Amino acid sequence: MSSIGFVGPGIMGAPMITNLVAAGHQVLAYGRSEMSCTRILAAGAQVAGSPAEVADGADLVITMLPDTPDVEDVLGTGGLAAALMPGQIFVDMSTIRPDTTRDIHHSLAERGIMMLDAPVSGGEAAAHEGTLSIMVGGEASALDEAREVLECLGATITHVGPAGAGQLTKAANQLIVAANIQAVSEAIVLLESAGADLTSALAAINGGLAGSTVLTRKREAFINGSFEPGFRITLHNKDLRIVCSAADGAGIALPMTALVSQLMVAAVAQGLGHLDHSALLTLIRTCNSSH
Amino acid sequence: MSSIGFVGPGIMGAPMITNLVAAGHQVLAYGRSEMSCTRILAAGAQVAGSPAEVADGADLVITMLPDTPDVEDVLGTGGLAAALMPGQIFVDMSTIRPDTTRDIHHSLAERGIMMLDAPVSGGEAAAHEGTLSIMVGGEASALDEAREVLECLGATITHVGPAGAGQLTKAANQLIVAANIQAVSEAIVLLESAGADLTSALAAINGGLAGSTVLTRKREAFINGSFEPGFRITLHNKDLRIVCSAADGAGIALPMTALVSQLMVAAVAQGLGHLDHSALLTLIRTCNSSH
């Protein structure tokens, strides 16, 4: 049984806290909004007065926040970084920029604090079921210590490399998902142009080398045009900004990534941001029809 | 038991003939090269002296040829079209241009001959095992008659729409495969830039929404850089020419398809054409390294 500090009881974070408490861990959590308090208490955890406070007596501190600046705020202005003590492990499960992640790793390491970057995939459903896929970057020894806690949250916990590698793997994941959705969307527009039966054609396609989890899970959405999220285009757009900035930082040209990234920006600009990312189909259809 | 005419006893066609004979069908086949004769006899079929001859007494005539001009040649110069009789069914299992396919459908239909366009996926292995995935365009009634024969060749036979829809579905399939390979290749270059552990990162990625048959089947090739075909880049390039020409014909803009299609052309230009299509990874690596 561990003492766990937690910042970020949101749509993903709240069910994660519930799972930690259910596994017998003691959780002290902080959230900015009033609703956060309600969520924390409902999850069976205790409410902290500030980000810094959650570090108090914790074996492990977890953050689960929307974007890079949120993590920087909680650590800096929120005082969490200063409050962390040697021997404690800091696990950032947010999806943020790999370069920022590496900076945080290094500045904490100088003070004897080990960090893991541990972004997740699987979405809200997997957060509730405790079946997230967790991609972990950082020292293997830190993961050894944190593994028991992370196993309450995820079905697979994969050590993918040094500091930042978790974030980079998540970035790679998000670029593949976006490219896949776009590829299937273009295929659908092509199929429709010839009066092909979409349901049977996609079934045939999914049975061969073109098969994918995107096609399996999103086929109904594509066929019915039902794009309730799921995973919002605005969030995927944010993640692709991270991908592009990581590629930029590494001086790597990724032409397909750059293209799908522009298409995601256009989807947001066209007011599709609140829809599931499978609505890239709407964008390419609009692109090919008069208004 | 049917009488079957067959043109094209190549790498794919020869094992298909074997499977037809094994199922008890009588097969009369034609191939241009000397090796063709050997293959036809080895498969237990009889050798015809010309493409036209295979139609003689056939219930069903199958073609399995490399490219659009080959099918046109066999039907025109080879005399097969003229030799086909009302009541016979013509099944073209080659991967060719959908517009040409529709032209052939229509000109045969005027003479009372039903045609199916029935391109396949699954490759050489599936051709041997009789487990091809067959995408069929044309009249449902024609497929009803041909189905028993096609079931000797494929594990799934899907009617995907009217004349040309089979070819278009195959085209859609090939664009998704190419985009997927490119997306995974870009992800790998990104992962390598951060020293991520490729084996574990790709495993984690394949477990979530980014998972795909490409990632499952080609992961080893990507990791080890072993690009023996498999499916050659030159062939995939030919298929993407078909995709682009189909989109062109329909007046549809498919930006990601256009991009990956250019990358496939560049791969051929760089001398990678004889390698498996997963060698798009080599292209993007070359693109990002000094020579």
Added chain:
Amino acid sequence: MSSIGFVGPGIMGAPMITNLVAAGHQVLAYGRSEMSCTRILAAGAQVAGSPAEVADGADLVITMLPDTPDVEDVLGTGGLAAALMPGQIFVDMSTIRPDTTRDIHHSLAERGIMMLDAPVSGGEAAAHEGTLSIMVGGEASALDEAREVLECLGATITHVGPAGAGQLTKAANQLIVAANIQAVSEAIVLLESAGADLTSALAAINGGLAGSTVLTRKREAFINGSFEPGFRITLHNKDLRIVCSAADGAGIALPMTALVSQLMVAAVAQGLGHLDHSALLTLIRTCNSSH
């Protein structure tokens, strides 16, 4: 003074005939429509009854037709190819596919007939003024003989290489124009996002290394959103099909060309085909705004 056969008295062709007649040449011309007759007579030329007939007694035969199949029709079904005699020079001033051009060159050469491919730029205005820019592919000796006639039509006549090189140079020209229009359009969308003064910003840009004839001639159209043609998007789209097919035939990857080509297709699909090609600006604006 020469005897000239002419096929294609259209928007470009009619004023070209007028200029030839004004220079003292004898012109026998053919056009398909009733309006063609009127135009030919108004230009001071004589009307032929068929494409073949214009070759009768001609020193030089000129075609100025909309697209590749039109040239093929006039030469084949129209009988012009068969009617041409050794010693006559055939000058195709249409913008068509370089590979078709080369085929025609070769089949005429076998019969002792020299051909020039001589597409033009400059548009309707330059056709009237006789100031077209003419890009000529073929034998230098053929150009020597044809030059005096071509000088009635164009201000600059440039020999750019062997058979097909004229068409390829025109193709290269059209890809640069399209890319330029798209680049300026993207620049404008960027400038508008920051409230920059478009008129002064474009003036400043045009004064430096980013300056271009597109920016000089189309600036007003861009600023005022007045997209009457000029050169129609449908025509530029046709020309970009030629560019892509030429690149395809040569096995060359041209990524930016492929992209702008898709954008031109999308512009047509969105119903902008009748507007001037500078209306690519409308496309990128639409792409970035909610409807």
Added chain:
Amino acid sequence: MSSIGFVGPGIMGAPMITNLVAAGHQVLAYGRSEMSCTRILAAGAQVAGSPAEVADGADLVITMLPDTPDVEDVLGTGGLAAALMPGQIFVDMSTIRPDTTRDIHHSLAERGIMMLDAPVSGGEAAAHEGTLSIMVGGEASALDEAREVLECLGATITHVGPAGAGQLTKAANQLIVAANIQAVSEAIVLLESAGADLTSALAAINGGLAGSTVLTRKREAFINGSFEPGFRITLHNKDLRIVCSAADGAGIALPMTALVSQLMVAAVAQGLGHLDHSALLTLIRTCNSSH
């Protein structure tokens, strides 16, 4: 006659100081390196001990620095921002991020200090000749006061809009130049594939709607493959990072910009960074040839 503070006596900055002194202005300048001192003295100006010091008694302070962080450093750590006094005008002639520029404008405005963002085009030669093209963002009244000084440096001084509009116009300029170079490069590869005569084909192209300053000034470089800078690929790459980040910040999708930006990254990755930006031609040639 004005008192001018100047930070950044580099390849561009040094001849600018010379021109200011020649026009009778009193210049106090700071540079980090030892060579800076030599350059400042050679230009006839006085040497300051720190960035902050140049503000002392100045009517106008000019910075001409390589990149965004350099300007931030000089203003922050270097103490220049704190040293500026109400009534002084700050003119940043560096090419930096528009969002950073706007932040600096606003924070200086709060203290009564007016700022102009005034990036230039024209390169080293124009800096020496005092014929730079200067794109100015900020208050018109500030430009009124600074104009006489700027006229010693540039041939055209254009007020293009509010704070940041100067940087954005420069960004727009750089994206057009890059797209133009890439378009011409792709055209050249296409022309070479058909054995066209490059010199005459480019001359013909430059005479029509495809004409551009890039084609005029860089034609020799393209034809001879002589890519000594001029303007380095590394610098253009930096500028395209600014363009992409400005588009990102504004939520605008610019597909062609994104593509050419990836090509510039690839050029750097392939070790071409030290060459003139016209060496994008080398990239597309490499892309289309086996090694």
